[in-house]
Amino acid sequence: MKKYLLTLFAFTMMIGLTPQKAGAANIDFDYSGQIDNITGEAQNSGGKGYSSRVTIDKDVIYNMSTGMYVFTADDNNVSVSVCNGMIVAEPVDISIPNSNSVNIYMDGKKLPKDTEVVSDPGNYVITSSDSDQNAQLMSFQIVNDVTGLIKRYTMPEGFVIDSVTYEGKNTDYTYSEVEFNKDGEYYVSYHCIETQIQYDLMVTIDHNPPNVEFKGLGKNNKARGPVTIKGLSDDYYVSVTKDGKDYSIGLSSKLTESGVYDVVISDNAGNKIEKKFEILIYLNLEAWLFLGLMFAAIAGVIIALIVTNKKMRVR
Numbered sequence: 661m662k663k664y665l666l667t668l669f670a671f672t673m674m675i676g677l678t679p680q681k682a683g684a685a686n687i688d689f690d691y692s693g694q695i696d697n698i699t700g701e702a703q704n705s706g707g708k709g710y711s712s713r714v715t716i717d718k719d720v721i722y723n724m725s726t727g728m729y730v731f732t733a734d735d736n737n738v739s740v741s742v743c744n745g746m747i748v749a750e751p752v753d754i755s756i757p758n759s760n761s762v763n764i765y766m767d768g769k770k771l772p773k774d775t776e777v778v779s780d781p782g783n784y785v786i787t788s789s790d791s792d793q794n795a796q797l798m799s800f801q802i803v804n805d806v807t808g809l810i811k812r813y814t815m816p817e818g819f820v821i822d823s824v825t826y827e828g829k830n831t832d833y834t835y836s837e838v839e840f841n842k843d844g845e846y847y848v849s850y851h852c853i854e855t856q857i858q859y860d861l862m863v864t865i866d867h868n869p870p871n872v873e874f875k876g877l878g879k880n881n882k883a884r885g886p887v888t889i890k891g892l893s894d895d896y897y898v899s900v901t902k903d904g905k906d907y908s909i910g911l912s913s914k915l916t917e918s919g920v921y922d923v924v925i926s927d928n929a930g931n932k933i934e935k936k937f938e939i940l941i942y943l944n945l946e947a948w949l950f951l952g953l954m955f956a957a958i959a960g961v962i963i964a965l966i967v968t969n970k971k972m973r974v975r
Contacts, residue, residue, distance in 0.1 A: 733788035744798035745816035
């Protein structure tokens with residue numbers, strides 16, 4: 661009996677001392693803060709006992725149980741898996757209440773209210789007003805693993821940088837900001853002061869715009885013939901408008917119709933170039949051939965009339 665009790669006691673102590681992750685739904689971050697040895701739950705920073713809700717600042721609460729940041733708007737709680745001002749290269753979970761006053765925008769475009777996960781690169785804003793995007797609760801940015809859309813990362817309120825590497829080597833930074841001033845791979849490690857939860861951002865910076873050339877343009881970006889876009893590849897995205905309307909060029913890189921064009925070419929990193937120009941009315945080879953045939957036909961008719969008229973006079 662005594663041996664059994666000693667074994668049970670040792671097993672109980674082993675369970676109590678085993679580190680565990682904080683509970684978090686739909687979030688990839690590991691909790692590296694303090695753990696309660698009895699319950700295995702996460703503790704608030706400062707070691708004053710377990711709390712599932714940690715105040716980040718006066719407007720933001722972090723829910724340890726769900727792994728979500730909670731923002732309050734008109735008595736409605738908006739939960740997001742990232743904090744205000746974060747830059748991430750992965751999907752973000754969102755829980756928006758069924759309220760007319762709470763909306764989410766991506767690059768200025770309103771998204772459906774039932775949106776639960778966003779993953780497309782862009783700037784996101786959650787607002788508490790249906791008519792004013794400036795009345796925002798929080799914002800964040802999603803980027804691709806290879807991106808040219810960011811030049812610096814300023815830490816959200818209540819977060820500090822632990823380390824930054826560039827191409828695998830330590831590089832300069834401040835505790836609140838890192839500059840992405842050179843192309844290459846960056847790894848940024850930082851944490852929340854209140855929760856001690858660790859985050860990281862690994863991106864390859866590429867600020868080189870698409871390498872294309874517009875052939876056929878003359879002075880003041882006007883052309884009296886076709887305009888050919890040299891250097892297009894499958895990695896580029898091409899958007900064209902002609903006379904203010906969407907225009908499809910298909911697989912062709914040659915623009916032949918007269919009109920005012922606005923061409924935007926972007927790459928996978930989000931770098932883009934824009935070119936505005938006008939193709940003036942001109943005659944291409946087919947048009948010249950058509951005119952030649954038309955003039956030949958007219959000349960033939962005139963000659964035929966003259967010959968016929970002479971024959972009639974002879975009679």
